[in-house]
Amino acid sequence: MKYILVTGGVISGIGKGIIASSVGTILKSCGLHVTAIKIDPYINIDAGTFSPYEHGEVFVLDDGGEVDLDLGNYERFLDIRLTRDNNLTTGKIYQSVINKERRGDYLGKTVQVVPHITDAIQEWVMRQARISVDDDGVEPQVCVIELGGTVGDIESMPFIEAFRQFQFKVKRENFCNIHDPCNCIIIFSTTCIMCRCSTPLETAVKEKISMFCHVEPTQVICVQDVSSVYRVPLLLEDQGVVSYFCQRLNLPVGIRPRKMLAKWKEMADRSDRLLEHVSIALVGKYTKLADSYTSVIKALEHSALAINHKLEVKYIDSADLEPTTLQDEPVKYHEAWQKLCSSQGVLVPGGFGVRGTEGKILAINWARKQNKPFLGVCLGMQLAVCEFARNVLGWEDANSTEFNPESEHPVVIDMPEHNPGQMGGTMRLGKRQTIFRSIPSVLTFLESLNLCLQFVGQDVEGERMEVIELEDHCYFVGVQYHPEFTSRPIKPSPPYFGLLLAAAGKLQSYLNKGCRLSPR
Structure with a gap:
């Protein structure tokens, strides 16, 4: 199983969901089975009681799960069927750990954020990543994980620590981090930086980001404004994202078909005209x-x-x-x-x-x-x-x-x-x-x-x-x-x-x- 973690800094709502969906789309177009998990650091059990004015739509899954609207993006982009456990919240994790403590599963130990909460997060992700989301019932090969909110928030710290440990547990060749934008990126050992901008970045700017963020220039991806969201997967593919992930994660992808993402390109072109x-x-x-x-x-x-x-x-x-x-x-x-x-x-x-x-x-x-x-x-x-x-x-x-x-x-x-x-x-x-x-x-x-x-x-x-x-x-x-x-x-x-x-x-x-x- 390969894991791709998408994180972000500065503010929430900068496009991590579309980037995560687009990465999953181009990997699925290569013939891989892809699943997705959205992590929301709020203490609510689910999104069912949120005000639409504060949080937007509550997306409802086939199993009745009331989840973040980003899971709707995953289902639409990847054409998959997710379950309520694909949306992990702080409330769900704490509820699970507290229930275990009440049952005596920890045998009288002092229950703490580290290691009990962080271990529960890792176990949840590893368990859910292997559940099929396609009609053919095949186990996924890649799990795209979006960590909601911002890296600097205190609510996100247990999840950041959990994934800091997780990258070593699953080995370097099975874990990669995408960060948007280029700050707070030294938490994980390897990072692909997605730069949101209004116009394409010049080579000199990419090289400067590469130098100060300790990544190769090929790992600096420009995600500029485009005419429609259908163009985002095409934009990432044009900048060699598939090649990078294939090399970095040793993905089982052969020679890509010439008509890769052909339907997406046709939709994007038709949308523009x-x-x-x-x-x-x-x-x-x-x-x-x-x-x-x-x-x-x-x-x-x-x-x-x-x-x-x-x-x-x-x-x-x-x-x-x-x-x-x-x-x-x-x-x-x-x-x-x-x-x-x-x-x-x-x-x-x-x-x-x-x-x-x-x-x-x-x-x-x-x-x-x-x-x-x-x-x-x-x-x-x-x-x-x-x-x-x-x-x-x-x-x-x-x-x-x-x-x-x-x-x-x-x-x-x-x-x-x-x-x-x-x-x-x-x-x-x-x-x-x-x-x-x-x-x-x-x-x-x-x-x-x-x-x-x-x-x-x-x-x-x-x-x-x-x-x-x-x-x-x-x-x-x-x-x-x-x-x-x-x-x-x-x-x-x-x-x-x-x-x-x-x-x-x-x-x-x-x-x-x-x-x-x-x-x-």
Whole structure:
């Protein structure tokens, strides 16, 4: 097993996740099996209770793990399936060690950060690195580990010490460190330096970095600004990163195929020459921070690229669409509605809490009446049902019991696993099976009235409605699950793909051609 540790200094959020994903991508393109681990030094057990404003999106894995959004990058770039244990936090490590101490596993010893915490970190990494993440079940050959935060943080020190020991435990030929940027790099014996910059570095600058950081000039890699993230793996490959790792880690890579990363290059080139635009209104609660909807935006980008359109996302705070905003801040109200009305499609993603729900319902109502393509995800689907019940069935107080427990028409109810008294681990998460119904049914009162709203997908028990669609509409779909978590650059998520096709006016043509796109 080969280990590549990606660390960073100065500040968090300088691109370690994209660099780690890109390194894994170019190694996987060489025929190697690659896995990834993200280490977050915070004391939280997982990312499930984080505020979207502070930490961005919570990415959900197939096993229901609520993890850092960087694991979404790993899955999208490497096309792999990770588990909750691929995200290691200080909270998980301390919980594991304390549980062992309570069981008496340490036989009365004084439990300390060194060696007990550091040993637990190393054991966790070595165990998780050998778990298959590909469909073929083959054990990985390379594990890319991203240490979140910054090297100088006090929270990171146990992990730094653990990997200082780890490099000697697994031997020099099996461990390598990538650091971004060029400071605090003397902790590990060997380092590949990734320099983030706006323009390519001159040779003299690389030589100076090489001299003062005790590395060869070939180990100084320039990661300048590029037109899209799809170009980062190509940028690293062009600078000989594969050759360096093959030599440094003695990787079992033969002669590289001439078309290495051909699909990535084709995507990057196509992304740069897009001429047509498609605009989607994202009506949400956390629109002030784009990272709150990272996977949603990526799913839209994948679908837009597949139909050769440049994506324009119009972020709309759902509360700005409500009548109260018209009274308090009329300019903001009219700007929000102008954005919505000028969009070619509407997306209402998931969310929590009552704030802004009425604005989302107004946006859904507008999309339904104006025959605009609409996709509702999770809460978006639930509110689409509420909107239909209010404005078509005439149930004016129709609502979810989450927002109005006293409603006479509770069209959305809580499920047994939801516990309002506990914050973490109370939702039904993970990969599930959805059964699509091909024959019209009278299971629900809505369908029995023949008012066009169909529940076309449900869970295997038939208790939870998972997919809705509106007949006689260009595209009106709601899904209870989160398809954005399974979207890939080369394989877009179908619900998002359908939304973009409809927004661009290509859905009917796509269906008429047997679900084939026109030649590019």
